[in-house]
Amino acid sequence: xxxxxxxxxxxxxxxxxxxxxxxxxxxxxxxxxxxxxxxxxxxxxxxxxxxxxxxxxxxxxxxxxxxxxxxxxxxxxxxxxxxxxxxxxxxxxxxxxxxxxxxxxxxxxxxxxxxxxxxxxxxxxxxxxxxxxxxxxxxxxxxxxxxxxxxxxxxxxxxxxxxxxxxxxxxxxxxxxxxxxxxxxxxxxxxxxxxxxxxxxxxxxxxxxxxxxxxxxxxxxxxxxxxxxxxxxxxxxxxxxxxxxxxxxxxxxxxxxxxxxxxxxxxxxxxxxxxxxxxxxxxxxxxxxxxxxxxxxxxxxxxxxxxxxxxxxxxxxxxxxxxxxxxxxxxxxxxxxxxxxxxxxxxxxxxxxxxxxxxxxxxxxxxxxxxxxxxxxxxxxxxxxxxxxxxxxxxxxxxxxxxxxxxxxxxxxxxxxxxxxxxxxxxxxxxxxxxxxxxxxxxxxxxxxxxxxxxxxxxxxxxxxxx
Amino acid sequence: xxxxxxxxxxxxxxxxxxxxxxxxxxxxxxxxxxxxxxxxxxxxxxxxxxxxxxxxxxxxxxxxxxxxxxxxxxxxxxxxxxxxxxxxxxxxxxxxxxxxxxxxxxxxxxxxxxxxxxxxxxxxxxxxxxxxxxxxxxxxxxxxxxxxxxxxxxxxxxxxxxxxxxxxxxxxxxxxxxxxxxxxxxxxx
Numbered sequence: 001x002x003x004x005x006x007x008x009x010x011x012x013x014x015x016x017x018x019x020x021x022x023x024x025x026x027x028x029x030x031x032x033x034x035x036x037x038x039x040x041x042x043x044x045x046x047x048x049x050x051x052x053x054x055x056x057x058x059x060x061x062x063x064x065x066x067x068x069x070x071x072x073x074x075x076x077x078x079x080x081x082x083x084x085x086x087x088x089x090x091x092x093x094x095x096x097x098x099x100x101x102x103x104x105x106x107x108x109x110x111x112x113x114x115x116x117x118x119x120x121x122x123x124x125x126x127x128x129x130x131x132x133x134x135x136x137x138x139x140x141x142x143x144x145x146x147x148x149x150x151x152x153x154x155x156x157x158x159x160x161x162x163x164x165x166x167x168x169x170x171x172x173x174x175x176x177x178x179x180x181x182x183x184x185x186x187x188x189x190x191x192x193x194x195x196x197x198x199x200x201x202x203x204x205x206x207x208x209x210x211x212x213x214x215x216x217x218x219x220x221x222x223x224x225x226x227x228x229x230x231x232x233x234x235x236x237x238x239x240x241x242x243x244x245x246x247x248x249x250x251x252x253x254x255x256x257x258x259x260x261x262x263x264x265x266x267x268x269x270x271x272x273x274x275x276x277x278x279x280x281x282x283x284x285x286x287x288x289x290x291x292x293x294x295x296x297x298x299x300x301x302x303x304x305x306x307x308x309x310x311x312x313x314x315x316x317x318x319x320x321x322x323x324x325x326x327x328x329x330x331x332x333x334x335x336x337x338x339x340x341x342x343x344x345x346x347x348x349x350x351x352x353x354x355x356x357x358x359x360x361x362x363x364x365x366x367x368x369x370x371x372x373x374x375x376x377x378x379x380x381x382x383x384x385x386x387x388x389x390x391x392x393x394x395x396x397x398x399x400x401x402x403x404x405x406x407x408x409x410x411x412x413x414x415x416x417x418x419x420x421x422x423x424x425x426x427x428x429x430x431x432x433x434x435x436x437x438x439x440x441x442x443x444x445x446x447x448x449x450x451x452x453x454x455x456x457x458x459x460x461x462x463x464x465x466x467x
Numbered sequence: 468x469x470x471x472x473x474x475x476x477x478x479x480x481x482x483x484x485x486x487x488x489x490x491x492x493x494x495x496x497x498x499x500x501x502x503x504x505x506x507x508x509x510x511x512x513x514x515x516x517x518x519x520x521x522x523x524x525x526x527x528x529x530x531x532x533x534x535x536x537x538x539x540x541x542x543x544x545x546x547x548x549x550x551x552x553x554x555x556x557x558x559x560x561x562x563x564x565x566x567x568x569x570x571x572x573x574x575x576x577x578x579x580x581x582x583x584x585x586x587x588x589x590x591x592x593x594x595x596x597x598x599x600x601x602x603x604x605x606x607x608x609x610x611x612x613x614x615x616x617x618x619x620x621x622x623x624x625x626x627x628x629x630x631x632x633x634x635x636x637x638x639x640x641x642x643x644x645x646x647x648x649x650x651x652x653x654x655x656x
Contacts, residue, residue, distance in 0.1 A: 100521075100523055101645070195538055196533055196538030197533040198539070200647065201646060201648075201649070202648055202650065229555070345539060357536070360537075360543075364540065364543060364544070369541070369647050369651045370651070370652040372555055375561070375651045375653055
């Protein structure tokens with residue numbers, strides 16, 4: 001098995017490798033090293049990437065290690081309370097300046113030659129400054145590389161490229177759906193709080209398999225037949241989801257929402273009428289009371305819009321959000337053939353402990369390597385990946401044609417967004433929107449054409465200057 | 468006549484032998500996929516916990532493992548959830564375990580003590596080898612700490628009595644991995 005070193009120069013991405021007029025996508029986009037290298041430059045160096053939730057760094061000085069693409073970053077709240085995302089990479093010889101998954105610190109010292117940076121990213125100490133550098137090193141030029149940072153309702157994203165539009169513009173019409181995700185069960189924007197710890201694990205497949213699956217693959221339900229036969233729902237009933245019981249009794253449209261040209265995806269259901277509260281936690285009075293009260297408040301707050309019940313989606317390129325289990329999952333690329341998946345889970349900060357505990361138990365056994373559902377997803381993705389590598393198999397494109405030509409622009413409910421594509425039940429319109437955006441980015445010149453390596457301090461200086 | 472010290476030593480050897488036999492039988496059940504028999508080894512009120520391990524600064528090792536009952540953990544559950552996991556494998560449709568893995572459960576460095584609550588406390592190192600489909604191979608290595616309790620309704624195979632056999636009341640599984648190196652945790656530890 002040898003993948004050609006495809007990539008820039010050999011074929012166009014739009015219309016060729018991604019040939020959606022015919023509903024076809026080349027398997028090479030998942031396996032070719034050259035294409036992967038292009039992704040790092042043309043997508044990951046440009047996009048807004050999820051780095052964490054504010055509640056993971058609540059106090060000044062708090063930090064966690066996060067990732068952007070293949071690279072380690074420090075996500076911290078500095079001594080002034082400002083959120084920062086800095087490349088975890090000494091400017092002198094590139095060693096990691098922070099080696100702990102989390103902590104609280106005002107400085108990060110490189111173990112190699114002891115160049116030391118502050119929590120603001122400034123280079124504050126260089127050994128032998130006088131005898132070695134003859135005081136000629138300008139410390140102000142050699143701080144940690146800093147990314148643009150935005151906190152959207154507590155969810156923190158970062159970006160290496162100044163040319164990328166601000167995050168809200170980047171979200172486009174996904175805003176309604178991501179806002180819905182950010183809402184607490186009571187429809188407010190009060191605080192979420194991440195549970196301690198981050199699921200981190202290796203998957204033997206390309207990073208895009210998870211992204212497109214979470215973005216809109218209602219078609220793959222058969223692979224979860226085993227979960228549907230056991231009890232997973234937090235209600236203690238058969239089924240995977242909290243909403244399974246609700247939808248059994250009340251009519252709803254299950255919708256795939258494609259955001260173009262941004263390439264984001266959402267999934268969810270729209271109840272045909274106001275849906276009634278379904279008692280779900282009868283055996284746990286505190287939990288039942290909490291969700292019943294949340295339901296009433298949400299109805300009151302959102303009115304007609306409470307009919308939308310989001311399931312999840314993918315923000316281009318590599319973060320997937322899931323409602324209900326309230327997770328943010330990042331598909332970190334680790335070479336074309338491996339993904340390092342990170343996943344955090346959140347609960348309403350002010351919820352009673354009983355509620356948090358029910359949610360925590362549910363998410364642990366739903367998603368991730370020990371989750372009954374995602375275990376089967378990963379089996380699918382790993383085998384798809386292997387199936388994209390064969391010399392003969394690679395000649396034959398994957399089929400992404402489902403529902404092609406049947407996408408519905410807009411949905412006859414104005415507030416769902418007139419420009420989105422909304423298609424009922426199963427369709428691959430979401431994947432098509434995602435890969436259309438992917439191809440458009442990949443056909444752009446690499447960011448390195450604009451940002452020469454030695455000028456990499458530009459972003460860092462700009463971030464600091466803007467303060 | 469043995470001295471009291473010798474009797475105590477014999478008692479502790481007997482206890483250790485009993486625990487070893489218990490773990491050998493348990494591994495045999497798991498590796499021969501007799502999961503229902505394995506579930507019978509678990510007390511109804513079992514706590515089965517496998518935390519996440521994080522990299523922490525020297526002196527802060529108490530924070531190395533995620534907190535049971537509060538943080539995210541690879542497993543933090545009781546018998547009901549473990550039963551659901553077994554049932555899922557038994558559907559024959561759980562594609563992450565269909566065809567089912569070949570596993571070998573090994574343990575060593577066994578230490579056995581009496582707990583002050585009448586349980587037997589054990590500590591060991593484990594190595595679980597898994598191979599599935601053609602070439603998929605995982606090693607899970609770490610520390611395991613159990614609380615075992617005598618159950619009046621479980622047969623004691625050593626003394627050939629109808630009651631007094633051991634059951635697992637608590638199992639802590641400390642996997643020596645930060646980023647989990649396998650794509651799933653579909654086996655039991």
